[in-house]
Amino acid sequence: MAFLGKAAQRVMACRQTLSPLCRATTRCYSSQSTHTTEKSVPYEKILKQEDGLSGPTKPLPKSADVVVIGGGSLGCQTLYHLCKLGMTNVVLLERDRLTAGTTWHTAGLLWQLRPSDTEVELLAHTRNVISSELEEETGLETGWIQNGGLFIASNKQRLDEYKRLMSLGKAYGIESYVLSPAETKDLYPLMNVKDLYGTLYVPKDGTMDPAGTCTTLSRAATARGATVIENCPVTGIQVKVDDLGVKRVKAVETAHGTIQTPCVVNCAGVWATKLGEMAGVNVPLIAMHHAYVVTERIEGIQNMPNVRDHDASVYLRLQGDALSVGGYEQNPIFWNDVSDKFAFSLFDLDWDVFMQHIDGAVNRVPALEQTGIKSTVCGPESFTADHKPLMGEAPEVRGFFLGCGFNSAGMMLGGGCGKELAHWIIHGRPEKDMYGYDIRYNTDYKYSEILGKEYTFDFPPHHDVIRDECLSCRNAVAVFDMSYFGKFYLTGPDAKKAADWLFTADVNKAPGSTVYTCMLNKRGGVESDLTVSRLEPSPAHLPLTPESNGEAYYLAIGGGVAQHNWSHIQAVLQDQGFRCTLIDHTEDMGMISIQGPKSRELLQEVLDSDLSNDAFPFSTHKIVNAAGHKVSPDFVRSGEFTLERMGVTYKATAHLKSPFDPENKRVKGIYG
Numbered sequence: 001m002a003f004l005g006k007a008a009q010r011v012m013a014c015r016q017t018l019s020p021l022c023r024a025t026t027r028c029y030s031s032q033s034t035h036t037t038e039k040s041v042p043y044e045k046i047l048k049q050e051d052g053l054s055g056p057t058k059p060l061p062k063s064a065d066v067v068v069i070g071g072g073s074l075g076c077q078t079l080y081h082l083c084k085l086g087m088t089n090v091v092l093l094e095r096d097r098l099t100a101g102t103t104w105h106t107a108g109l110l111w112q113l114r115p116s117d118t119e120v121e122l123l124a125h126t127r128n129v130i131s132s133e134l135e136e137e138t139g140l141e142t143g144w145i146q147n148g149g150l151f152i153a154s155n156k157q158r159l160d161e162y163k164r165l166m167s168l169g170k171a172y173g174i175e176s177y178v179l180s181p182a183e184t185k186d187l188y189p190l191m192n193v194k195d196l197y198g199t200l201y202v203p204k205d206g207t208m209d210p211a212g213t214c215t216t217l218s219r220a221a222t223a224r225g226a227t228v229i230e231n232c233p234v235t236g237i238q239v240k241v242d243d244l245g246v247k248r249v250k251a252v253e254t255a256h257g258t259i260q261t262p263c264v265v266n267c268a269g270v271w272a273t274k275l276g277e278m279a280g281v282n283v284p285l286i287a288m289h290h291a292y293v294v295t296e297r298i299e300g301i302q303n304m305p306n307v308r309d310h311d312a313s314v315y316l317r318l319q320g321d322a323l324s325v326g327g328y329e330q331n332p333i334f335w336n337d338v339s340d341k342f343a344f345s346l347f348d349l350d351w352d353v354f355m356q357h358i359d360g361a362v363n364r365v366p367a368l369e370q371t372g373i374k375s376t377v378c379g380p381e382s383f384t385a386d387h388k389p390l391m392g393e394a395p396e397v398r399g400f401f402l403g404c405g406f407n408s409a410g411m412m413l414g415g416g417c418g419k420e421l422a423h424w425i426i427h428g429r430p431e432k433d434m435y436g437y438d439i440r441y442n443t444d445y446k447y448s449e450i451l452g453k454e455y456t457f458d459f460p461p462h463h464d465v466i467r468d469e470c471l472s473c474r475n476a477v478a479v480f481d482m483s484y485f486g487k488f489y490l491t492g493p494d495a496k497k498a499a500d501w502l503f504t505a506d507v508n509k510a511p512g513s514t515v516y517t518c519m520l521n522k523r524g525g526v527e528s529d530l531t532v533s534r535l536e537p538s539p540a541h542l543p544l545t546p547e548s549n550g551e552a553y554y555l556a557i558g559g560g561v562a563q564h565n566w567s568h569i570q571a572v573l574q575d576q577g578f579r580c581t582l583i584d585h586t587e588d589m590g591m592i593s594i595q596g597p598k599s600r601e602l603l604q605e606v607l608d609s610d611l612s613n614d615a616f617p618f619s620t621h622k623i624v625n626a627a628g629h630k631v632s633p634d635f636v637r638s639g640e641f642t643l644e645r646m647g648v649t650y651k652a653t654a655h656l657k658s659p660f661d662p663e664n665k666r667v668k669g670i671y672g
Contacts, residue, residue, distance in 0.1 A: 056232040060257040064091040064227075066425060067252045067259055069234050069275060070267035072103035073210065073410040074403040076217035077129075077418025078265055079226050085422050088225030091259060093252070095233035095271075096343035098214045102269045103410065104344060105379040107292060107317050107324055108208040109306055110412040111149050112174050113165045113200070118433050120172050122416025129415040130208050138223070140216045143209025147318050148305035150188065151200040152364065158311060160457045162200035169202070176202045188304055190365050205306060207317060208411050232256060233340070237264060237279035239397055246574050249279065249399035263425060265401045270338055270382045272390075272404035281394040285405040287335040289347050290381035291354055292326025294319060296372035312360030322374065323365070327357040328408075335380050342380070349376040381408045389413065391421055391437040392430075395567040398574070401425055402439050428522040440567040441560075477596035486562025487589050488555040488569070492580035495551040498573060503532060507553065511536040514621045519565065522572070528565050530557045533621050544585050554621075562586055 065087055068075050071094030079092045094100070110130075112123050131144045153159035162178060169176045179201050181193040187201065218228045236253035252259045266283065268275045276283035301323060307316040314327035331353060362369045382405050384390060390405040403421045406413060417437070420430040435441060454460040472478050490498060499507050504526075505517035514533040521527040533554040535545070546552065557565045566584060573580050594602055604611050609624040616622055633656055641652040665671075 054231065056254075056256050057230045058227060060229065060232070060254065060259055061089075061091060061227060062257075063089075063260040065089045065261065066091070066263045066265060067261045068092045068265040068267055069252070070094065070101070070269060070271075070404075071098040071214065071218070071228070071230065072101055072267065072269055073099075073106075073214060073414035074269075074406065074418060074421075075265070075267035076214045076221070077414040078267060078403055078421050079221045079228070079418075080129075080217045081419040081422035082425065083221045083224035083226050084419075085426055087422075087426065090221075090226045091261075092218070092221075092226065092228045093232050093234055093254065094228070094230045095340070097230050098218060098228075099210050100343040101271065102379060102381055103210045103214060105346065105377050106210050106408070106411050107315070107326060108210055108213075108411050109149075109205075109308075109315065109317055110208055111151075111205050111306075111308065112202055113151075113169050113176060115161075115165065115168075116436070117168065117172075118436075119413070119416075120168060120174070121432060122413055122420070124172065124174070124416070125419055126412055126415030127204075127206075130213055131206070134213075134216045134220060138216055138220050140219065141212065142216050143212035144206060145209075145318075146204055146206040147303060148201065148203045149205030150184070150305045150307045151202075152307060152309040152311070153197045153199060154195055154309070154311050156197055157457060159197040162198070164457075165200060174202065175204060176200060188307070190298070190300055190304070190367050191307075192364055192366055195363075201305065203305075207306065210411060213411070234275065234278070237275070237400070239279055244574055244577075247280070247397045249397060263399045263401065265403055265421065265425065267403045269404060269410075270335065270380045271340070272382065272402070274338065274340075276394070276400075276402075279394075279397050279400050281396045281400050281402075283390060283402065283404065285382045285384050285390060287338050287380050288383055289333040289335060289350070289353075289378055290326075290328075290408055291349050291376065291378035292317075292324045292357075293349070293354070293373050294324050294375045294377070295322045295368065296374050297321045298323060298367055298371055300367075307364065309360060309364060312364070314357045314360035314364070316361060316365065323368070324377075325357060325361045325368070327360065329353050329356065332383075338380070345379075347378045347380075349378040354378075383407050386436075389417065389437045390439050391417060391434060392424060392439045393567075393571075395440050395563070395570075398571070429525075435561075435564070438564055440564040473596045475597070477594065477598040477602050479602075480593040480595065481590075482559075482593045483590040484559030485586070485591050486555070486557035486559060486565060487585045487591065488557065488566065489546050489583040489585065490553040490555060490569075490580060491546050491548045491551070491583070492578070493550060494578040494580050495553060498576070498578040498580045499532065499551070499553055501576060501578070502569065502572060505532075507532040507534060508551075509534060512620050512622070514619050516619070519568070521568070522575075527568055528557065528561050530555055530565070544588055546581075546583055556591070559586075 066082060068079050068090065071092055075092055075094070076098065079090060082090050110123065110127055112120065112127065114120055114123065130142050131146070134140070134142050151162055153162055166176045166178055179187065179199045181196045181198060184191060184196060184199045185193045222228055232254050234252055234254055237249065238251040238253060239247050240250040241247055249262055249264050250260070252261060252264060264279070266272050266275050270287035273283045273285060298321065301318065302321050304318055306318055309315070312327070314325065317324040333350060333353060384405040384407060387407050389407070390402045392402060394400045394402060401421065401424065403417065420432055420434055424430045454462070469478060496508060502519050503517045504520060505515050507515045507517060509515065511534050514531055516529070516531050518529050519527045535548065535552040535554055537548055537550055537552065566582070569582055573582065600611050607624050609622060610616065636654050636656060639654060641654050642649050643652045
């Protein structure tokens with residue numbers, strides 16, 4: 001038996017000496033635990049002994065309206081909610097046993113408060129399903145334990161965040177309290193509060209049991225007509241091309257038969273990428289080792305709330321009279337070679353990686369330093385670049401839906417997301433604003449990373465620079481590079497019909513007009529906002545303008561939603577049978593926005609056209625090859641250029657070709 005404090009000392013000693021023997025010794029904590037690599041847990045052994053089957057647990061149907069692949073939290077929740085919405089001819093396929101992949105070893109924590117109102121609603125639905133709905137429907141207990149949750153604030157900004165969460169919770173009827181360090185000590189006597197600014201206490205947070213939850217969900221779904229088939233790995237996804245050239249799901253293949261279906265739901269966790277490849281769908285997630293340790297008995301820990309310390313990136317989950325200690329590593333171990341045979345299995349715990357959690361946990365609850373480690377749990381989890389799940393219909397193949405990449409939050413978000421995904425499948429879109437989870441959503445992660453460094457509830461570091469820019473725009477003129485915007489052309493015989501279907505405003509005004517409008521979704525709600533310009537019917541008068549003898553429109557859409565909107569418009573054109581072509585010139589065209597009271601004066605200096613208000617009124621557009629110099633190579637070489645970053649101007653050099661590998665040799669494998 002190892003002690004948490006001793007484990008820290010031992011690993012630190014190994015770091016100092018770099019002794020291979022000592023490093024090997026530290027791994028022994030994992031080998032001494034009850035959970036080791038490729039070692040199955042008793043739950044799985046019991047299941048195997050009950051049936052002794054090597055094939056599917058039930059015969060495969062010839063067809064189904066929906067096939068859900070993956071028997072973890074999301075798969076079972078999605079199946080259950082599809083049935084709740086009236087579908088009965090639905091099938092869940094699990095390659096091994098329910099929860100066998102990543103769900104079975106999850107900590108099962110449920111925190112009701114998060115910064116997003118949508119996520120608060122999703123979590124509330126999960127809690128309702130787990131804590132009451134399923135038990136009322138089936139008479140079975142899911143294993144829900146309501147012991148409360150405690151968020152730790154070790155700095156003022158974190159405490160400000162928690163105060164805002166408390167205010168958000170009030171709007172949703174979620175009971176929560178911001179506690180002082182002294183009040184926190186009264187609630188949790190074993191906690192060190194000397195370095196705290198305060199805490200956020202949510203009494204009705206709790207813990208879910210993965211096995212109990214998924215078993216109850218599957219029984220409730222089968223009672224409503226669903227079919228759950230275990231021991232049935234999927235070997236392929238058949239895709240057909242319809243008369244319009246659109247790829248659609250046709251069938252699911254297994255070694256034991258094929259199920260004809262127009263809809264597949266990928267809930268395969270860390271295996272979701274492989275499943276996507278079967279259908280030609282990109283699933284951008286990665287698999288990592290994710291770990292926690294279970295302590296020996298701790299006197300006085302009974303009935304304490306679960307603890308989350310965001311700054312230390314550690315959590316303490318109550319487990320009877322002990323604690324599970326885990327968190328999110330800054331230097332995680334990636335699982336690059338995802339095994340298809342990995343079921344109810346674990347990795348050896350890497351103590352060098354895990355020690356950051358021990359340090360944070362011992363600081364928060366000093367009694368842990370002399371507490372023994374009963375077992376270690378290190379299993380696979382799937383993570384995404386923006387830490388948001390992947391949901392919705394894939395843009396590559398119609399009928400291929402995703403419910404994966406939950407960043408270790410699949411249990412707590414499962415109920416809400418399962419309901420939204422079911423609604424998405426049946427009605428073509430979710431009920432809630434799931435935009436941030438939508439697989440069609442395209443974001444600039446690098447920009448988000450830079451922006452994240454400036455997040456604050458106070459003025460950001462560059463507030464003065466932003467102020468000057470805003471005043472310049474208000475009082476004079478400012479030039480914005482908006483080339484990141486999506487730039488689409490909608491043409492074809494049914495372009496007008498498509499525009500009437502898609503847009504809330506009347507965009508069929510005189511050619512040359514530009515209309516700001518909302519775009520409708522399939523349920524009559526608002527999908528996004530954009531500007532639509534009606535073009536003159538004519539041959540292509542600019543290099544990238546498509547030739548059109550009939551109706552043609554130019555769509556300018558915010559860059560963050562461009563891919564999402566592209567997929568939505570394409571889906572509408574396909575589903576409604578409109579004879580239209582949607583052309584994407586986002587990467588081929590720039591977009592400059594000139595704003596401010598002196599914008600016309602600036603434009604008049606560079607454009608050989610009448611830009612007075614009479615000749616160029618609001619909500620119109622002009623097509624004008626600019627006054628002055630032709631942009632030729634000599635013109636570029638003769639110019640002087642500067643770039644501005646964070647208010648500082650730098651000299652710059654313009655290149656006609658990339659200065660790095662100008663002949664494109666490296667992409668051809670020529671490195672000499």
